[in-house]
Amino acid sequence: MSELSAGAKANDLEAYWMPFTANRQFKANPRMVVGADGMYFKLSDGRDLLDGIAGLWCCNAGHNRPRIVEAIQKQAAELDYAPAFQMGHPKQFELASRLARMMPGDLNKVFFTNSGSESVETALKMAIAYHRARGEGQRVRLIGREKGYHGVNFGGMSVGGMPANRKMFGSLMTGVDHMRHTHGIEGNRFSHGQPPNGAEMADDLERLCELHDPSTIAAVIVEPLAGSAGVILPPKGYLERLRAICDKHGILLIFDEVITAYGRLGSPFAVNHFGVEPDIVTTAKALANGVIPMGAVFVQDKIYDAFMTGPENMVEFFHGYTFSGNPMACAAALGTLDTYEEEGLLTRGSELSPYWEDAVHSLKDLPNVIDLRNMGLIAGIELEPRAGKPTARAFEAFLKAYEAGLLIRTTGDTIALSPPLIIEKSHIDFAFGTLRDILKSLD
Numbered sequence: 001m002s003e004l005s006a007g008a009k010a011n012d013l014e015a016y017w018m019p020f021t022a023n024r025q026f027k028a029n030p031r032m033v034v035g036a037d038g039m040y041f042k043l044s045d046g047r048d049l050l051d052g053i054a055g056l057w058c059c060n061a062g063h064n065r066p067r068i069v070e071a072i073q074k075q076a077a078e079l080d081y082a083p084a085f086q087m088g089h090p091k092q093f094e095l096a097s098r099l100a101r102m103m104p105g106d107l108n109k110v111f112f113t114n115s116g117s118e119s120v121e122t123a124l125k126m127a128i129a130y131h132r133a134r135g136e137g138q139r140v141r142l143i144g145r146e147k148g149y150h151g152v153n154f155g156g157m158s159v160g161g162m163p164a165n166r167k168m169f170g171s172l173m174t175g176v177d178h179m180r181h182t183h184g185i186e187g188n189r190f191s192h193g194q195p196p197n198g199a200e201m202a203d204d205l206e207r208l209c210e211l212h213d214p215s216t217i218a219a220v221i222v223e224p225l226a227g228s229a230g231v232i233l234p235p236k237g238y239l240e241r242l243r244a245i246c247d248k249h250g251i252l253l254i255f256d257e258v259i260t261a262y263g264r265l266g267s268p269f270a271v272n273h274f275g276v277e278p279d280i281v282t283t284a285k286a287l288a289n290g291v292i293p294m295g296a297v298f299v300q301d302k303i304y305d306a307f308m309t310g311p312e313n314m315v316e317f318f319h320g321y322t323f324s325g326n327p328m329a330c331a332a333a334l335g336t337l338d339t340y341e342e343e344g345l346l347t348r349g350s351e352l353s354p355y356w357e358d359a360v361h362s363l364k365d366l367p368n369v370i371d372l373r374n375m376g377l378i379a380g381i382e383l384e385p386r387a388g389k390p391t392a393r394a395f396e397a398f399l400k401a402y403e404a405g406l407l408i409r410t411t412g413d414t415i416a417l418s419p420p421l422i423i424e425k426s427h428i429d430f431a432f433g434t435l436r437d438i439l440k441s442l443d
Ligand SMILES: Cc1ncc(COP(=O)(O)O)c(C=O)c1O
Pocket: 114, 115, 116, 117, 118, 120, 149, 150, 151, 152, 223, 227, 228, 256, 257, 258, 259, 284, 285
């Protein structure tokens, strides 16, 4: 009998290598979640923890939602799996049609993945293959942006611009370059919503076009609002200008909406919110409310159509995952969309946004707060780093918030908040009251 089956190691923390976690610190002082309902996690010590980050920006409808639970239970008993290649099942088509109707403009074709990282890889491959299919096979370069986060696979990591996520992994993909980021622009601190300055930062794309020749560039990928690097909002006019430059040079524009899609900004997608239509949109996270892993890539009709040539018995795009559009994920996503629609969650952020914004900016007078940023139901609270100890102050805030019953997330010295969209004003009061006390207490 193995040690594990004898129960000897059932609670041993050693075997699991945790992702994006300080493993040794965690294992010395574990923070264990054992249940969740509505706005709260239940901890192993019996305490409730207000979820200030929707899990990881994914549980937009909150936790333990009946529609989603029922949909999964029913699906598991009806059709557990269907082969993803050369076979289909009805819920894939229903979900794709429904998503295409929700998404504005020509973004009417939907490809399913299982994560944000996979959505990004899919989008990058589509972009390069699209140009090749149209006879512009020299367009192979990909442009990202400094401070960008596009997941952890090689393509996404290469176009991403977060040094810590790149430095340990060798030379990454070739043929990639980066525009400058838009963080910390003079006059933008403590802006309410979109910052006023910096639209001209989009012209950095022209610099790269000049350097590489635009005819070699396949696509530009940006997060319309960057979350992982610390909640960086697009300056007014910036996304419009990127769109115009891409149009001028025949470059595809990809919006990585892995955190912004499905209501986070107060609109269904950033595409609606900013009124700028890219050629490709990547999504994941809140598509199935974080309950079952799922991602979706939206492409304009012209991209899909470019592949639909050649003999009809041939596979048109040599790409896909065993779990693309699997029945359980589709059922969870359909239950999620039902919940979003019935409860008006995809636009609830815009109703609550003024209250949220006031709460965010009420922290302005506190020590070490050097910037506050907000949009929809997102907040970025940037703290002055401690001398010689970057990230320490924010991480201490995280631990103190956890003790006080509030889950926040930190990246660098920025605290990020992105609660479930079912949040009530009383939760907002608790979250910001708690943060106020914590920030006052930090040296
Ligand atoms: C903009 C963006 N793209 C991609 C990803 C990667 O998603 P996943 O962790 O599901 O692979 C994330 C995750 O936070 C993200 O914020």
